[in-house]
Amino acid sequence: MIMEESIAAAMDHSELHLVNDLAQLPLMTQWVEEIGERAQLAPGELFNLTLVIEEVVVNVMNYAYGDRTGMPVDLCADFTASGLVVTLSDHGMPFDPTAAQEPDLDLPVEERPIGGLGIMLVNKLTRRVEYARQDDMNVLTLYF
Amino acid sequence: MKLDINNTPDTIYATLSGRLDTAASSDFSRDMMPMMDDASKHIVLDCSQLEFISSSGLRLLLMLRKQTIAQGGDITIKGVNDAVKQVFTITGFYALFNFE
Numbered sequence: 001m002i003m004e005e006s007i008a009a010a011m012d013h014s015e016l017h018l019v020n021d022l023a024q025l026p027l028m029t030q031w032v033e034e035i036g037e038r039a040q041l042a043p044g045e046l047f048n049l050t051l052v053i054e055e056v057v058v059n060v061m062n063y064a065y066g067d068r069t070g071m072p073v074d075l076c077a078d079f080t081a082s083g084l085v086v087t088l089s090d091h092g093m094p095f096d097p098t099a100a101q102e103p104d105l106d107l108p109v110e111e112r113p114i115g116g117l118g119i120m121l122v123n124k125l126t127r128r129v130e131y132a133r134q135d136d137m138n139v140l141t142l143y144f
Numbered sequence: 145m146k147l148d149i150n151n152t153p154d155t156i157y158a159t160l161s162g163r164l165d166t167a168a169s170s171d172f173s174r175d176m177m178p179m180m181d182d183a184s185k186h187i188v189l190d191c192s193q194l195e196f197i198s199s200s201g202l203r204l205l206l207m208l209r210k211q212t213i214a215q216g217g218d219i220t221i222k223g224v225n226d227a228v229k230q231v232f233t234i235t236g237f238y239a240l241f242n243f244e
Binding site for chain 2: 047112120
């Protein structure tokens with residue numbers, strides 16, 4: 001019985017440990033496809049999950065650590081009764097993406113800023129996003 | 145990601161297929177140079193085989209759109225699937241391009 005419970009727990013949780021190197025993104029895509037399969041997501045839901053996780057991971061890889069390389073970017077997924085919950089953690093400088101301002105969509109194309117689109121997609125394609133600074137880590141929790 | 149370009153005197157016909165994510169964006173940035181250089185033309189970008197796009201890809205399409213405005217050309221995007229269309233809509237990009 002204990003063994004069955006621990007197998008069940010392992011099935012409900014998955015982790016991926018990356019470093020801040022964009023060359024590792026294919027590993028992230030593969031991991032997201034695996035958790036999408038386990039959560040039995042529809043193709044559109046898998047697209048959104050992949051998009052949101054790419055946006056937040058790329059942001060951390062590009063900006064959290066400045067010039068420091070080989071720094072940890074950790075993901076974990078939990079399959080809960082109310083849906084999939086993905087947590088992204090890094091030890092970089094404090095940054096709360098939920099407090100970032102979304103770009104003005106009414107600007108003409110010539111004046112459109114190049115940045116800020118990622119957080120807009122994250123906010124629209126998740127049920128909820130929570131940020132916490134815990135033990136010198138940025139912890140971003142995404143509820144799908 | 146794969147970008148095929150057929151450059152004719154008035155119109156550039158391009159076909160974008162696969163995934164335009166961050167991992168593919170440096171290749172796309174290089175491969176789209178013929179369109180950037182000739183942005184006074186009408187560009188028709190067939191996206192019917194485009195499976196995925198993230199904000200890295202959108203940024204490059206916005207650069208191309210700005211270049212067409214600077215040079216007097218325009219872009220028509222054809223055949224985007226529903227998931228990709230949703231990304232264009234959420235980010236307000238739908239209003240920036242002609243869609244067919």
